[in-house]
Amino acid sequence: MRAGWFEKTGPAADVIHVGDMNKPVAGPGEVLIRLHASGINPSDYKRRANVKAAPEFLRVVPHSDGAGVVEALGEGVTGLAVGDRVWCYNGQWARPMGTAAEYISLAQRYVKPLPANTSFVEGACFGIPCMTAYHAVHLAGSLKGKTVYVPGATGRVGAYAVQFAKWRGARVIASTGGGEASVKAIQELGADIVLDRKAADLGARILAETGGRGVDHIVEVDLPGSIGFDESIIAERGSMVSFGAASAPTMPVTQIGRRARNMSLHFIFVYMLDEETFEATCAGIIEAAEAGALKHRIGGVFPLERMAEAHHVAETTSGTGHVVVTM
Numbered sequence: 259m260r261a262g263w264f265e266k267t268g269p270a271a272d273v274i275h276v277g278d279m280n281k282p283v284a285g286p287g288e289v290l291i292r293l294h295a296s297g298i299n300p301s302d303y304k305r306r307a308n309v310k311a312a313p314e315f316l317r318v319v320p321h322s323d324g325a326g327v328v329e330a331l332g333e334g335v336t337g338l339a340v341g342d343r344v345w346c347y348n349g350q351w352a353r354p355m356g357t358a359a360e361y362i363s364l365a366q367r368y369v370k371p372l373p374a375n376t377s378f379v380e381g382a383c384f385g386i387p388c389m390t391a392y393h394a395v396h397l398a399g400s401l402k403g404k405t406v407y408v409p410g411a412t413g414r415v416g417a418y419a420v421q422f423a424k425w426r427g428a429r430v431i432a433s434t435g436g437g438e439a440s441v442k443a444i445q446e447l448g449a450d451i452v453l454d455r456k457a458a459d460l461g462a463r464i465l466a467e468t469g470g471r472g473v474d475h476i477v478e479v480d481l482p483g484s485i486g487f488d489e490s491i492i493a494e495r496g497s498m499v500s501f502g503a504a505s506a507p508t509m510p511v512t513q514i515g516r517r518a519r520n521m522s523l524h525f526i527f528v529y530m531l532d533e534e535t536f537e538a539t540c541a542g543i544i545e546a547a548e549a550g551a552l553k554h555r556i557g558g559v560f561p562l563e564r565m566a567e568a569h570h571v572a573e574t575t576s577g578t579g580h581v582v583v584t585m
C-alpha cells in the first residue's frame with residue numbers, strides 16, 4: 259500500500275516520505291479500513307517537527323483521524339460489515355501506524371459509522387477536533403438558557419465548539435483575532451455574537467452582552483494566556499474548559515472573589531478520555547452530523563503523494579480550516 263511516514267523529526271519537506279509499505283491485516287478485535295481521507299491536526303505536525311525528541315518508533319505513519327470503507331473484519335468484530343463507510347480516531351495514538359496510508363487496522367472501539375450526509379474528507383475531521391469540541395461543550399451540562407464563550411472560534415476545535423453549543427441550545431459569544439473575514443465565517447457557523455479578540459473593550463462588551471452577569475462556560479484554546487481575562491468575564495458557578503496551552507505550561511488561578519465562587523475548571527486530553535465518554539462523544543457527533551447541524555471548514559485537500567506540502571500548509575496557517583490528505 260502507499261503510505262506517508264517519517265523516521266526522524268524535522269521540517270516536513272526533509273523528513274516526510276511517501277512510498278510503499280506492507281498492507282496491514284485485521285487482528286482479533288480490529289477493523290481493516292481502506293482509507294479515503296486522513297486529517298492533519300496540530301499534534302501531528304508538532305510531533306513531526308519537534309527536533310528535540312526522536313520519534314517514538316523507528317518509522318511513524320502519522321495522523322490520528324481518518325475516514326474510509328471497511329475492507330475486512332478481525333476475529334470477534336460485530337456490528338460492522340465489509341463495505342461500511344466509517345470514520346476513525348486515535349489512529350496513531352501510542353502506536354506507529356496512523357491514517358496517512360491507504361489502509362489502517364484499528365481496534366473496533368476507535369471505528370465508528372460515517373453518516374450518509376458526511377463526505378470522507380469531512381469525516382476525517384471527526385476525530386481530534388470534533389471530539390475535543392463536543393466534550394468541551396458537554397462538560398457544561400445542560401446549556402438551556404446559558405451563554406458559552408468560544409475564543410479562537412475560527413480554529414478547528416473552536417468552530418465545532420460554536421456549533422455544538424448552538425445545537426445544544428446555548429447562546430454563543432465567540433471571538434476571533436482574524437478580522438472581518440473571520441467574523442463572517444464564525445457568524446455563518448451560527449454564533450450569536452462575534453467580537454474582536456484583540457479589542458481593548460472585549461471584556462466590557464461580553465459583560466454588557468450578558469447583563470453584567472458574565473458567561474456560564476468558556477471553551478478556551480489558550481488558558482495560560484487568557485486566565486486573567488476569563489476570570490473577569492465568567493459568571494458565578496461558571497465553568498472553563500482548557501484544551502490548549504499555547505503561551506505557557508502553567509498559570510496562576512485566582513482563589514478569591516465573586517467569580518471564583520464555585521467555578522469549575524476542566525482540562526481535556528482527547529486521546530485518553532474514558533471509554534464511556536469516548537462512546538458518548540462519538541454518538542453525539544454522529545447525532546449532530548445526521549441532524550445536519552455541522553458545517554466543516556476545510557482549508558486544503560492534498561493527495562497523499564503531496565503529504566509534505568499538506569503538513570507545511572497545516573502548520574503555517576491558522577484559523578483557515580482543516581487540511582486533509584486523500585488516498
Ligand SMILES: NC(=O)c1ccc[n+]([C@@H]2O[C@H](COP(=O)([O-])OP(=O)(O)OC[C@H]3O[C@@H](n4cnc5c(N)ncnc54)[C@H](OP(=O)(O)O)[C@@H]3O)[C@@H](O)[C@H]2O)c1
Binds near residue numbers: 575
Ligand atoms: N488537549 C487536547 O486534547 C487537544 C485537542 C485538540 C487540539 N489541541 C490543541 O489546541 C490548540 C488549537 O488546536 P486547533 O486544531 O483548534 O488549532 P487551529 O485550527 O490552528 O486554531 C487555533 C485558533 O486559536 C486562535 N488563537 C490563536 N491564538 C490565540 C490566543 N492567544 N487566544 C485565543 N485564541 C487564539 C486562532 O483563532 P482566531 O484567529 O479566530 O482568534 C486560531 O484559529 C493546538 O495547540 C492543539 O495542539 C489540544
